[in-house]
Amino acid sequence: xxxxxxxxxxxxxxxxxxxxxxxxxxxxxxxxxxxxxxxxxxxxxxxxxxxxxxxxxxxxxxxxxxxxxxxxxxxxxxxxxxxxxxxxxxxxxxxxxxxxxxxxxxxxxxxxxxxxxxxxxxxxxxxxxxxxxxxxxxxxxxxxxxxxxxxxxxxxxxxxxxxxxxxxxxxxxxxxxxxxxxxxxxxxxxxxxxxxxxxxxxxxxxxxxxxxxxxxxxxxxx
Amino acid sequence: xxxxxxxxxxxxxxxxxxxxxxxxxxxxxxxxxxx
Amino acid sequence: xxxxxxxxxxxxxxxxxxxxxxxxxxxxxxxxxxxxxxxxxxxxxxxxxxxxxxxxxxxxxxxxxxxxxxxxxxxxxxxxxxxxxxxxxxxxxxxxxxxxxxxxxxxxxxxxxxxxxxxxxxxxxxxxxxxxxxxxxxxxxxxxxxxxxxxxxxxxxxxxxxxxxxxxxxxxxxxxxxxxxxxxxxxxxxxxxxxxxxxxxxxxxxxxxxxxxxxxxxxxxxxxxxxxxxxxxxxxx
Numbered sequence: 372x373x374x375x376x377x378x379x380x381x382x383x384x385x386x387x388x389x390x391x392x393x394x395x396x397x398x399x400x401x402x403x404x405x406x407x408x409x410x411x412x413x414x415x416x417x418x419x420x421x422x423x424x425x426x427x428x429x430x431x432x433x434x435x436x437x438x439x440x441x442x443x444x445x446x447x448x449x450x451x452x453x454x455x456x457x458x459x460x461x462x463x464x465x466x467x468x469x470x471x472x473x474x475x476x477x478x479x480x481x482x483x484x485x486x487x488x489x490x491x492x493x494x495x496x497x498x499x500x501x502x503x504x505x506x507x508x509x510x511x512x513x514x515x516x517x518x519x520x521x522x523x524x525x526x527x528x529x530x531x532x533x534x535x536x537x538x539x540x541x542x543x544x545x546x547x548x549x550x551x552x553x554x555x556x557x558x559x560x561x562x563x564x565x566x567x568x569x570x571x572x573x574x575x576x577x578x579x580x581x582x583x584x585x586x587x588x589x590x591x592x593x
Numbered sequence: 594x595x596x597x598x599x600x601x602x603x604x605x606x607x608x609x610x611x612x613x614x615x616x617x618x619x620x621x622x623x624x625x626x627x628x
Numbered sequence: 629x630x631x632x633x634x635x636x637x638x639x640x641x642x643x644x645x646x647x648x649x650x651x652x653x654x655x656x657x658x659x660x661x662x663x664x665x666x667x668x669x670x671x672x673x674x675x676x677x678x679x680x681x682x683x684x685x686x687x688x689x690x691x692x693x694x695x696x697x698x699x700x701x702x703x704x705x706x707x708x709x710x711x712x713x714x715x716x717x718x719x720x721x722x723x724x725x726x727x728x729x730x731x732x733x734x735x736x737x738x739x740x741x742x743x744x745x746x747x748x749x750x751x752x753x754x755x756x757x758x759x760x761x762x763x764x765x766x767x768x769x770x771x772x773x774x775x776x777x778x779x780x781x782x783x784x785x786x787x788x789x790x791x792x793x794x795x796x797x798x799x800x801x802x803x804x805x806x807x808x809x810x811x812x813x814x815x816x817x818x819x820x821x822x823x824x825x826x827x828x829x830x831x832x833x834x835x836x837x838x839x840x841x842x843x844x845x846x847x848x849x850x851x852x853x854x855x856x857x858x859x860x861x862x863x864x865x
Contacts (some may be wrong), residue, residue, distance in 0.1 A: 521775065523766045529758045538754060543754035543775060545740075547783035553790040570786060577778055585771045588691065596661035602719045603647065606668045610824065613711050614636070615718035617831050624838050 375466050381469025382463070386476065394443045395477045396589045403436035403485050407492060418494065419516025425493025428487060430552045433517060437481050438540045441474040442532075445531040450528065455592060463586035467520060471540075471582065475516035482508050495555075496577055504554040514547040515540075519573060521582045524589050634836070635827030649813035651654025656810075662726035669723055671714035671821035673742065679825060680707030680745055683752070683861045684777035686742060687770030697837065699766035704832035706752050713746045734801055735792045741784035748776040762840055 389395055391526050410428055411421055448456070456466060466575040485509070488497075521537040550567035646667065656663035664854060686702035689695075720739065721731040752772050761766035 404629070413696075425703065429745045486782060518775075521771070523770055526758070531754075531758045532809050535754055535758055538747075539751040539772065543779045544784050545821070546779055549783070549786035549790055556790075567790070570782075570789070573783060574779075577782075578775060581775055581778070588767055589771060596664070596726075598662050599664045602668055602722050603650070603687075605718055605722075606672065606715050609711060609715055610725045613708075613715050613828065617828070618688065620796070620835055624835065624842075627842065 372407055372460070374462055374468075377461050377465035377468040378472065379422055381466050381487065382472045382476075385473035386552065389473070389477060392444065395481070396402065396425045399436065399443070400481055401486050403432050403481060404488055406432050406436050407485065407488055408473070411492065413486075421493045422495045425489055425495035426555050427552050429489040429495065430511070430548055432485060432489075433482055433511060434544050434548055435537075435541065436543070437478050437512075437515055438480060438537060439473075439518050440477045441516055441540075442523050442536050443477075448527075457590065463590040464583040466581075467524070467582050467586040470578070471513075471516045471520040475513045478512035478516055479509065480532070482512060489584045497557050498559050499557050501555060503558055506568050507551045507554045507564055510568060510575060511551045512548050514571060514578065515544055517545050517578045518547075518583055521585075524582075524586070533571045547571055629649040632827050632830040635823055635830065636759065639824035639827055641818055642816065642823055646813065646817035649809070649816050653809040653813040654807055661728075662723060663810070664813075665723040665726070665816045666718055666810070667817045669716060669719040670814050671818045672712045672719060673738075674818060675821050675825050676709055676716045676742065678822075679705045679712060679829075680749065680780065681777060682829075683709060683794055684773040687766075687773035690766055691770045696762070696766070696840070698835070699762075699770070700833040700836040700840070701829065702766075703753075703756055703836055704829050706749055706756075706769075706773075708828045710746070710749045710753065710842065712825070713742060714819075715751060717746065735787075736785045737792060740787045740791075741780050744783045745776070748772075748843055752776065753781035758784045762844070805832065 408426065412421060412425075415464075457463070518540050519536075522536045525539065526536045529535060550570045553567050554564055557567060650664050650667035653664060653667070656662045683702045683705040686698045687703060690698040690702065692739055717739075720742070724733060725731040752769055755772055756765055756769050
């Protein structure tokens, strides 16, 4: 069975489990929406201020709250399950890839729900051609997925995992946040999103390579 | 050298380093005791 | 005498000498007296990044050779690195406030990447503290160290490309256009702090080696405690 086929099976399995448990959709997405609500409540009543920070808040919420999608229970495997996969001959790198791909898809759904919410709540000024930000959103989802999956592997079976994994992901996702947040600004100044997008592609690829290469060593029986 | 920000910077640096050395020394003593 | 004590002794002498140079160097025409701060700020910042890089290097070396000493050096470098990163940030903020009136410049790529590195360090140390098994700990921290070493320069570049466009990069002297005494002061302190780093690194790494050896001896396996089982309570009883 090829690497690609193994990764696809893992991807489908993860999405199926998520479909049954609904952790990402019914827990993490509402969590992100609540966060979006908290922000204006803490700020002075100033619609101009809100419309300025709106897009930025979308990216921050996506990163800080979306990362929990990568740590979801349905993605965590007990050491017994990992052992079973290993005995079935599943390449750990394929497992990593499949899981990251599933997380990326779920993160896209997260963004698809949070983005309109942000537009409604913050009323950002319309920028012609704002849809061009979409590639950046896809890359942000992919990048956060690989970083989060790697962090989840690093903190697997640790008791403090629920706080430690977010702590690890947050600073590592800054190289995604800065170019993504730049998106609308680039569109407005007619500079285009090519350079931010390429930068994000580089980040995603670099972390993905590390994740794939270290998947085998990180696979342990403990 | 009497500028307060300069004094603060140097003092904080030296004190922090000394404090870290002190913790190393304390740990060293503890390890010796545990023998 | 163990090399670490010799290094620390040398470092102390170097830092005293460096302090004398820092007092002697002239104040800057633009910045005034606060220019002296570079005598501690530049060395601590340089060491912060050096220690971070060495953490990654030692970690990768461990992944290749599996020699425990390399893991201890990586962890020790991270600890010492956190200290220097914190100092670099604090002295940088004091300097910024004294010279330009702002403690934190959001357009400065160096500040942003130093701060992010600080958090990656903290995460690294937290991960180590949370992982009881030594081999697992070494392996996981090595991977985190490598990812961190990749991401921090990327933070620097991303902030540099997109957030310093409209701001004049605050003039922090890092060129040969400095007066000689300032340059000497900076270099003497740089050398002294580097020797300090080496001394602290070796000492801490050795302590970690002893700690790990001790823990390995205590045989933390479940035995008698496993016999204690909570009572099974029936509902309504």
